Amino acid sequence: MKQHVLALALAGMLTLCACGAPSVQDGALYSVYYRTELAQSGGADAVCAVETRAEGESAERIASALLRRMLEGTQEGGVSPLPEGTQVLDVTIDGGVAVVNLSAEYTRLSGMDLTLADACIALTLSQLPEVERVSVLAQGQALPYRERQSMTAEDLLLSWMDNEARTLRARLYFYSAATGELAAETRTLQLAEGQTRAEAVLSALLSGPETEALLPLLPEGVQVRSVRMDEGICYVTFSEDFLKNVPQTIQEQEDVLYSVVKSLCGLGDVQAVQISVEGGESYYGRVEINAPLHG
Numbered sequence: 001m002k003q004h005v006l007a008l009a010l011a012g013m014l015t016l017c018a019c020g021a022p023s024v025q026d027g028a029l030y031s032v033y034y035r036t037e038l039a040q041s042g043g044a045d046a047v048c049a050v051e052t053r054a055e056g057e058s059a060e061r062i063a064s065a066l067l068r069r070m071l072e073g074t075q076e077g078g079v080s081p082l083p084e085g086t087q088v089l090d091v092t093i094d095g096g097v098a099v100v101n102l103s104a105e106y107t108r109l110s111g112m113d114l115t116l117a118d119a120c121i122a123l124t125l126s127q128l129p130e131v132e133r134v135s136v137l138a139q140g141q142a143l144p145y146r147e148r149q150s151m152t153a154e155d156l157l158l159s160w161m162d163n164e165a166r167t168l169r170a171r172l173y174f175y176s177a178a179t180g181e182l183a184a185e186t187r188t189l190q191l192a193e194g195q196t197r198a199e200a201v202l203s204a205l206l207s208g209p210e211t212e213a214l215l216p217l218l219p220e221g222v223q224v225r226s227v228r229m230d231e232g233i234c235y236v237t238f239s240e241d242f243l244k245n246v247p248q249t250i251q252e253q254e255d256v257l258y259s260v261v262k263s264l265c266g267l268g269d270v271q272a273v274q275i276s277v278e279g280g281e282s283y284y285g286r287v288e289i290n291a292p293l294h295g
Contacts, residue, residue, distance in 0.1 A: 028062075030054055030127050032069050033120040034078025047120055048078045059130040063091045063098060066124050081117040083108045089139075096132035097150060098125050106138040114143075118151060126153045166191040170201050171266045173259040174214035182255055182262065185211050198227050198234050198270065201263050217259045219244045225278055232271035233292050234264050240278050246285045253285035257293060265295025 031049040052069055056062040067088045073080040080086075087103040100121060109117055122134040135142075135150040142149050168189040176183035187210065189200045202224050208216035222241040227234065247253050261273040272292035275284070282290050 028053065028055065030062075030066055031124065032066055033081075033123045034070065034073065035081040035116050035120065036078055047081075047116060047123070049123075050078055059093050059128050060091050063093065063100075063125050063128060063131070064088055067091065067100065067121070070120060070124060081113075081120045082106065093128075093130050096130070097135060098128070098131045098133070099135045099137065100125070101137045101140055104139050106136070107143065122151050122155075123153055168197050168200055170197075170204065171263065172201065172204055172209070173262045174205075174209040174211075175217050175255060175259070176214055178213060182259055183214055184262075185209050185214055196227065196229075197267055198229065198236075198264055199224070201267065202227065202236065202260070205260065205263055217256045218242070229269070232269065233274055234270045234272070235274045235276070236260065236264075237276045237278060242277050243281060243284070248285075250286050253287045257284060257287060257289070258295070261293045262295045270295075 029051055030053070032052050033047045033049055036048045052066070054062050054065045054069070056065055071080050071082055071086060071088070082102070083105040085103070086105040089101040089103060091101070092099045106117075118134075118136060121136055125131050125134050133150045133152050148155065168191060169186070170189055171184040171186050173182045173184055175181075187204060189204055191197065191200050195203075205216075206218055206222065206224070219241055221239075221244070223239040225237040225239055227236050229235075247256065257275060260275060264270045264273050272294045274292040275289050277284075277289075282288060
């Protein structure tokens with residue numbers, strides 16, 4: 001099981017650390033996985049493995065004992081990944097699938113907290129030879145917002161590797177007051193679930209620059225209504241707020257447009273950008289926007 005955690009650490013999401021072992025009881029030796037506090041893992045979320053002994057007449061009883069130990073937490077740096085008050089209602093193992101039924105407190109978890117809790121449970125129970133997959137319920141019900149309802153340790157690794165891969169190195173163009181021209185800011189963007197690379201770039205442009213010397217160009221309150229790709233052209237439709245406070249000069253108007261165009265054309269697969277505005281406006285100030293603009 002330590003190999004799984006090391007692999008997760010290499011995926012950039014979890015860090016294996018030594019937490020020490022609690023008091024040992026008679027029975028087989030297992031690792032119980034806990035969440036580690038941020039300060040104890042160098043600023044990143046992590047899990048740690050604590051060795052313990054557990055015995056029981058069946059795999060279900062051993063699994064329940066390990067989960068109860070997880071709920072207790074440990075004094076050696078690891079904390080329970082489950083919300084306070086959570087109880088193990090029952091555990092069944094059939095056909096290689098362990099179904100863990102927890103109390104309603106489990107529904108408090110979401111996002112990374114839920115991911116880490118699922119990881120701790122799956123990594124802990126996957127040590128049992130009878131368990132190939134793990135499914136976690138709350139009061140007998142699956143959490144509808146969870147991406148997958150059953151998981152293996154390998155699933156967790158692949159999921160985190162995919163999340164790690166869903167980053168984008170992008171050059172975003174904003175206005176430089178020092179030069180009076182567009183200037184690039186290189187950023188690493190995290191793509192949200194289902195978000196395209198073009199959508200991520202536009203979202204970053206709307207949020208504005210991180211560099212103090214640069215200024216945003218897109219008007220406050222503007223929204224992206226749609227984004228689509230077709231034969232190398234990225235079609236972007238903005239809300240009507242795009243036409244608020246249009247700059248006076250053609251150069252300033254072009255700077256606004258080309259901050260979008262140059263940022264999107266930096267993606268590689270975008271050759272030109274067709275900008276449109278909700279309502280069908282043909283001009284941005286005095287600049288015609290009926291045709292694609294090339295970066």
